Amino acid sequence: xxxxxxxxxxxxxxxxxxxxxxxxxxxxxxxxxxxxxxxxxxxxxxxxxxxxxxxxxxxxxxxxxxxxxxxxxxxxxxxxxxxxxxxxxxxxxxxxxxxxxxxxxxxxxxxxxxxxxxxxxxxxxxxxxxxxxxxxxxxxxxxxxxxxxxxxxxxxxxxxxxx
Numbered sequence: 001x002x003x004x005x006x007x008x009x010x011x012x013x014x015x016x017x018x019x020x021x022x023x024x025x026x027x028x029x030x031x032x033x034x035x036x037x038x039x040x041x042x043x044x045x046x047x048x049x050x051x052x053x054x055x056x057x058x059x060x061x062x063x064x065x066x067x068x069x070x071x072x073x074x075x076x077x078x079x080x081x082x083x084x085x086x087x088x089x090x091x092x093x094x095x096x097x098x099x100x101x102x103x104x105x106x107x108x109x110x111x112x113x114x115x116x117x118x119x120x121x122x123x124x125x126x127x128x129x130x131x132x133x134x135x136x137x138x139x140x141x142x143x144x145x146x147x148x149x150x151x152x153x154x155x156x157x158x159x160x161x162x163x
Contacts, residue, residue: 011131022142023108026082026100031091034155037146044139051131064127071118075137078111079144088152096153111141 022040059065085103088096115137122129150156 015134019108019112023105026086026098026104026108029097029099031095031097032146032149032153033093033095034150037096037150037155041139041143041146044135044142048132048135048139051135053130058128058130058133061127063125064122064129067118067122067125067127068129068133071115071133071137072140074114074118075111075141076144078107078114079141079146080148082107082111082141083145083148083152086149088149090154094155096149096155098149098153 059068082100082104085101085107087099087101091097115134118137119129119134147156
């Protein structure tokens with residue numbers, strides 16, 4: 001097994017553990033501050049920058065750019081859909097309390113399947129993606145979800161919505 005294959009397997013395993021952790025935190029009741037809502041998308045942006053050494057090459061064709069943009073649009077839509085499945089209420093001290101459900105888990109699985117499908121599709125079309133694209137997809141989908149949760153919970157100046 002080559003070192004590159006080993007590296008990909010380790011990244012994949014780490015990503016799987018991280019996804020399980022993220023999804024499990026979405027199902028139980030959680031209290032979120034604005035800082036906590038922002039931290040995970042920012043971590044994924046940093047991971048994208050760190051792993052972005054191949055991003056410029058990967059986006060060197062119109063097809064690659066189109067697939068990248070389509071992936072980000074899908075990431076936003078999936079984040080919005082997941083946020084709609086979550087019960088949200090204002091918490092104390094500038095926080096919001098959320099609780100996901102089976103639909104939230106289902107949409108996370110759809111999100112993962114879409115991302116994997118995009119990666120395989122891009123590769124089969126001759127526009128292989130790097131790790132940075134996956135990290136940006138995660139940052140955008142979690143960021144979109146958290147933005148709606150923050151708004152629904154009244155953290156962005158909106159009147160809290162009771163669900």
